[in-house]
Amino acid sequence: MLFLLTGCWDQVNIEEHGFIIGTAIDKVRDETDGDIKLSMTNQMVSPVGLGTPSSEGNDEEPFINLTTSGESIFAVNRKLLRTISRPPFYEHLRVLIVSADVAHDTELFASMLDVFLRDQEMRRGIKVIIAEDKAMDILDINPKPEKLPVIHIDMITENTYKSMDMIKPVTLGEIHSYLLNESSYILPKISINENRVNYNGAAVFNGLKDKMVGSLSGLETKGLNLMKGDINGGVINFKVEDHIMAFNLEGTKSKINVNPEDPKSMEVSINIKAEGDLAEMYGSKTLLNPSYIAKMEGKIAERIEQIAKQTIEKAQKEYELDILNIDEVLKRKHYPIWKKIKKDWEAGENYFANSRINVSADVQIREVGATDRAKSKEHEYIN
Numbered sequence: 001m002l003f004l005l006t007g008c009w010d011q012v013n014i015e016e017h018g019f020i021i022g023t024a025i026d027k028v029r030d031e032t033d034g035d036i037k038l039s040m041t042n043q044m045v046s047p048v049g050l051g052t053p054s055s056e057g058n059d060e061e062p063f064i065n066l067t068t069s070g071e072s073i074f075a076v077n078r079k080l081l082r083t084i085s086r087p088p089f090y091e092h093l094r095v096l097i098v099s100a101d102v103a104h105d106t107e108l109f110a111s112m113l114d115v116f117l118r119d120q121e122m123r124r125g126i127k128v129i130i131a132e133d134k135a136m137d138i139l140d141i142n143p144k145p146e147k148l149p150v151i152h153i154d155m156i157t158e159n160t161y162k163s164m165d166m167i168k169p170v171t172l173g174e175i176h177s178y179l180l181n182e183s184s185y186i187l188p189k190i191s192i193n194e195n196r197v198n199y200n201g202a203a204v205f206n207g208l209k210d211k212m213v214g215s216l217s218g219l220e221t222k223g224l225n226l227m228k229g230d231i232n233g234g235v236i237n238f239k240v241e242d243h244i245m246a247f248n249l250e251g252t253k254s255k256i257n258v259n260p261e262d263p264k265s266m267e268v269s270i271n272i273k274a275e276g277d278l279a280e281m282y283g284s285k286t287l288l289n290p291s292y293i294a295k296m297e298g299k300i301a302e303r304i305e306q307i308a309k310q311t312i313e314k315a316q317k318e319y320e321l322d323i324l325n326i327d328e329v330l331k332r333k334h335y336p337i338w339k340k341i342k343k344d345w346e347a348g349e350n351y352f353a354n355s356r357i358n359v360s361a362d363v364q365i366r367e368v369g370a371t372d373r374a375k376s377k378e379h380e381y382i383n
Contacts, residue, residue, distance in 0.1 A: 018044050018084055018085075018086030018087055018088045018089055019044060019045045019089050019092050020042045020043065020044055020088050020089060020090050020092070020093055021043055021044075021045055021063075021092055021093060021094050021095075021148065021150045021151070022042070022043040022093070022094060022095045022096075022097070022139055022149070022150030022153070023040060023041065023042050023043070023090075023093060023095075023096050023097070024040070024041040024043075024096075024097040024098075024099075024131070024134075024135035024136045024138060024139050025038060025039070025040055025041075025073070025096070025097070025098045025099065025102055025112060025135055026038070026039040026041070026099045026101065026102065026134055026135050026136055027039070027099065027101045027102050027105070028069050030069070035071075037069045037070055037071055038069065038070065038071070038072065038073060038076060038102070038112065039067060039068070039069040039076075039136065040067070040068055040069070040070075040073060040076045040077070040080075041065055041066065041067040041135070041136040041139055042065070042066050042067075042080070042088060043063050043064070043065055043139050043148070043149065043150050044063065044064045044065075044066060044084075044086075044088070045062070045063055045148070046060060046061060046062055046063055046064050062147045062148055063147075063148050063149065063150075065136070065139050065140065066080060066083065066084060067136060068080045068083070072115070073112055073115045073116075074115050077115075089121065090119065090121040090122055091121050091122075091123065093122065093123065093126050094126065094127065094150055094151075094154045095126070095127050095129060095150050095153055095154055095157075096116065096126050096127070096128045096129070096172065097129050097130075097131050097135040097138050097139070097153075097190065098112070098128065098129070098130055098131065098135055099130075099131050099133070099134055099135040100130055100131065100132055100133070100203070100212060102135075103130050103203060103205070103211065103212035104211060104212050104213075105211060106209055106210065106211045107209075107210045107211065108211070109205075109210060109211060109212065110179055110210040113128075113172070113175065113176075113179075116172055117172065117176055122172070123172075124171060124172050124173030124176070125171050125172070125173065126171060126172040127154065127157055127169040127170070127171060127172075128170055128171070128172055128175055128187055129153075129157070129169075129187065129188050129189070129190045129199075130187050130188070130189050130190070130203040130212065131189075131190055131191065132189060132190070132191040133191065133192075137192055138153065138190060138192060138197070141192060141195055141196070141197060142195055143197075152197070153190070153197060153199075156197060156199045157169045157188065157199065159199075160231075161231075161232055161233050162233040162234065163233070163234055164221070164222040164225050164226065164231050164233075164234030164235075164236075164249070165200055165201070165218030165219065165221050165222045165234075166188065166199055166200060166218075166221065167186060167187075167188050167202050167221060167224075167225065167230075168230060169188065170185075170186075170187050170188065175187075178205075178207060179207075179210065181207070182207045182208055183207040183327070184204070184205060184206055184207040184208075184321040184322055184323055184346060185205050185207065185323070186202040186203060186204055186205065186216065186224070186323055187202065187203045187205065188201075188202060188203075189201045189202055189203050189215060200218045200221075201215055201216055201217055201218050201220075201221050202215060202216045202220075202221045202224070203215050204216060204319055204321060204323060206319075206321060206346075207321075207346070208346065208347055213319055213321070214318065214319055216311070216314065219307060219310065220310060220311045220314055221311075222234070222307055223307040223308040223309075223310055223311030223312075224311050224323065224324070226252060226254070226272050226274070226304055226307065226308055226361075227254055227256075227270050227272065227308050227311065227312075227324055227359070228254060228324070228325065229252045229253050229254035229272070230252075231249065231251075231252055232249075232250065232251050232252075233248075233249060233250065234248075234249045235247065235248060235249065235279065236249060236300060236303055236304065236307075237303075238296075238299045238300050238302075238303040239299065240295060240296055240299050243281065243282045244281075244282050245278065245280065245281040245282070245296065246278075246279040246280040246281070247276055247277075247278060247279065247296075247300050247363075247365070248276045248277045248278070248279035249274055249275075249276040250275055250276040250277065250366065251274070251275055251276070252272060252273065252274045252275075253272075253273045254270060254271065254272050254273070255270070255271045255273075256268065256269070256270050256324075256326060256329045257269045257271075257329075258326065258329050258330055258333065258334065260330065260334045260337045260338075260341075263337070263340075263341045263344075263349075263351050264349070264351065264354060265354060265355070265356060266351060266354070266355040266356070267355070267356050267358075268326055268355050268356065268357040268358070269357075269358050269359075269360070270308070270324075270357065270358070270359045270360070271359075271360050271361075271362070272304055272305075272308065272359065272360070272361040272362070273361075273362045273363075273364075274300070274304060274361065274362070274363050274364070275363070275364040275365075275366055276365070276366060277365065277366055277367040277368070278296070278365055278367070278368045287368040288368075293365055293368065296365060297363045297364065297365055298363075300361075300363040300365075301360075301361040301362060301363045302361075304361040304363070305359050305360065305361050308359045308361075309359055311324075312324070312357050312359070316352065316353045316355070316357070317353070320346065320350050320352065320353040321346055321352070322345065322346055322352045324357075326352065326355070326357075327342075327345055327352075330345075
């Protein structure tokens with residue numbers, strides 16, 4: 001009994017851990033044999049560099065980026081042990097950034113993720129992001145006001161509730177589900193512009209081929225979010241009588257209905273209900289006229305439908321992949337039919353690409369601001 005209570009046989013003191021908070025994966029060409037290998041860059045926290053509020057003159061960097069390459073991620077991780085004094089500890093890993101080169105390689109993306117899914121230190125809540133260029137460069141940014149690049153990136157991914165051209169973070173566990181179900185999916189994209197992070201758009205993945213096949217622009221991502229009803233904030237610019245206006249979206253709901261009678265030409269209807277406030281306008285026309293507000297609501301609805309149709313065109317004609325998740329509606333409401341056509345939904349006959357998808361939008365402006373009310377009161381006092 002005393003022997004069993006002596007402590008953990010594999011314990012490591014906390015000060016001996018090398019805490020990894022971010023990882024970047026790239027493809028590199030080996031200079032010796034010319035073979036393509038994987039490069040892994042780990043961002044390790046340096047407690048000395050973080051310092052304290054009372055610390056002055058501390059010029060140490062709060063993080064260290066360690067890059068190693070090899071034929072597999074597991075081999076690279078073991079190789080890393082030869083270069084650092086503290087063994088890498090991944091339980092605090094927040095963000096995994098993968099270059100588009102790796103993601104475009106058939107089955108390499110899924111194979112590379114395998115070690116992250118198997119390792120007991122890895123958490124399924126790790127956020128996965130696709131880098132347009134080199135993933136390792138993302139970890140070299142100089143963030144303000146944060147001290148650690150990974151913390152800066154992690155916090156930006158949580159700003160999606162205020163922007164429609166970004167998608168919600170996708171975790172390692174969610175991707176595992178997509179891989180098991182062979183479902184097509186999207187992941188957020190990231191790039192650098194003048195040492196600033198641009199978290200915008202989405203990478204499109206073919207679930208059958210396990211690879212990235214293209215991307216959505218910020219506007220196309222906005223259309224996708226509107227159709228999924230995944231957003232509670234954002235701005236839609238529109239025009240009324242040649243005047244630019246901005247609609248501040250406060251919430252959306254979407255409903256997808258499918259008529260599967262003819263799988264070869266399936267009818268899909270998507271209704272988007274949006275409500276919000278008028279955030280900005282140009283021109284001197286009053287907004288106290290109900291007919292003018294109704295006109296604005298119609299223009300906003302037209303703009304929403306236009307954006308959504310652009311995304312549908314991209315999904316059906318260019319990628320032929322159901323990133324709208326219409327298959328989920330078929331599984332839930334028309335399972336017997338789905339069971340018959342699922343193999344031909346995105347492949348073979350590709351019923352998704354041949355479906356007739358119609359979008360309609362209903363908009364309600366809740367608030368137009370206090371400017372016009374103030375003008376109205378002032379007019380009353382003058383009279």
